Amino acid sequence: MSVHIDVGGLSPENVSVTLSPLAELGMALHALAEPDHHPGLQSWARTISAGLDADLADRLCEADFLWRTTYSDVFFPFAGLPGGRAAPAGTLVGELDQLDELTDRQFVDAALEFTQEPSYGGPVPDPLGCAVDRRRALELAMARGPEQYRFTRRLLHDPSVIRAWLRTLLQDCEDAFFGDVWARVRGQLTADARHKKELLRRKGLAETLTTVKAVSLDEKSAEITVDKLAVGRTRTGGGGLALVPTSLGWPHHMVLHRLDWQPVIHYPVASPALSTGTAAAPSVEELVLRMEALAHPVRIRLCRHLARGVYTTSELADAHAMTAPEISRHLTVLKKAGLVTTKRRGRYVQHHLDLPVVARLSSDFIEGLLR
Structure with missing residues (x-):
């Protein structure tokens, strides 16, 4: 389970590392709406939410x-x-102008992503042009709730x-809090x-991606893998x-892999694991192995013993009445x-439960679910 990006034939000059105030505003809005996803931002989220103008708060609820x-x-x-090589305009107003450049169909498709994730x-x-697709979009929105249905309609x-x-x-939002x-x-x-x-410039894309958590490039297959509990390809x-x-x-780790859009990796510049020096979170494969390992009653009893x-x-073997x-x-x-x-230790091989690893499992x- 990962998102893969085929970068075969990608020219170095067509790889950009760029800031996006619009993307950061979107992440700020997400942190306000889901503070439990961002423990380090909860105090900030409470302060901002408490200070929002009532009208702005209501409008945010309409499209959250x-x-x-x-x-x-x-x-x-x-x-x-068009062309798949554009970069963010650099200012919020400039990026909103770029949003205006999208066709109605592109805008509608992106805005309705919350109903159409399986087809992403x-x-x-x-x-807009197909009655069957229109009915389906309204049905999916209705299943999500009345606010979503009204917005979609x-x-x-x-x-x-x-x-x-x-x-x-x-x-x-920029005037109220995001400018600061x-x-x-x-x-x-x-x-x-x-x-x-x-x-x-100096070492190439593969070396650069080693500095982005959960992202790697297999140069032989010319494929980027973003380690997520999701499946996608572009x-x-x-x-x-x-x-x-993103700082927030x-x-x-967001990966835009929409058909016919330029691939985008939206990655956090820091995490608690990086800032505190604690062990980094495991890969999705390692996480699955750990969950599966603990899904057996004998292994749970062994863990209790080894703890x-x-x-x-x-x-x-003697303690559990089993063979070696x-x-x-x-x-x-x-x-x-x-x-x-x-x-x-001498002629004996001893085993012990790695308690810090088990303590971090939840x-x-x-983190694996939210990545």
Whole structure:
């Protein structure tokens, strides 16, 4: 389970590392709507929410599904512009102008992502021009709730009205709180982008991506893998690849892999694991191995035993009335998952549960879900 980007034939000059105030505003709105996703931002979110004008707060509630349950591609309009090589305009107003350049069909498709996630990356429905697709979009929106249904109905009736409404809403957010946020985070984002641009120039894309958590490039297959509990695939083709840093995004790693749009990797510049020096979260594969390893009652009992001290295979076999080969098979699963450590002491091989790894499992699982 990962998102893959085919970068075969991608020219170095078509790889950009660039700042996007619109994408950062979208992430700020997500943090306000889902503060539990962002423990480090909860105090900030409470302060901002408490100080919002009632009218602005109400308008944000009308469209919060654009950034709450999914992160809509309306926050990456440059990726949908012709040629597949555009970059964010650099200012919020400039990026909103780019949003205005999208066709109605592109805008509607991106805005309705919250109802059409299963088809993301596949054939694009046309609810503006196809009655069947229109009914389907309304049905999916209705299943999500009355607010989503009203928004979708208004959007399909007259996209230009929703475009103008959304533009005003986002500009009001800049005036209310995001202008200060952007002034505070822009320096960190600029420094990160500068560093990655220098890496790109000197060492290439593969080395640059090693500095982005959960992202790697297999140069032999010319394929980027973003380690997520999601499945998706896209390609750069004759276009480009955009790397967009965010200061507010952890633990999310957003990957735009919409059909015929420029691929975008929206990555956090820091995380608690990076800032505190603690171990990084495991890959999705490692996480699955750990969950599967603990899904067996015998291995759970072994973990209980090994949490209290070090034991040899023979000691565990005697304690659990099992044969040594049976115990060894279960220990192999636990060791492969990184849950049990083994050390030799003289002629004895002793096993012990790695308590810090087990203690992190729930938080690692949550981060894997949100990544």
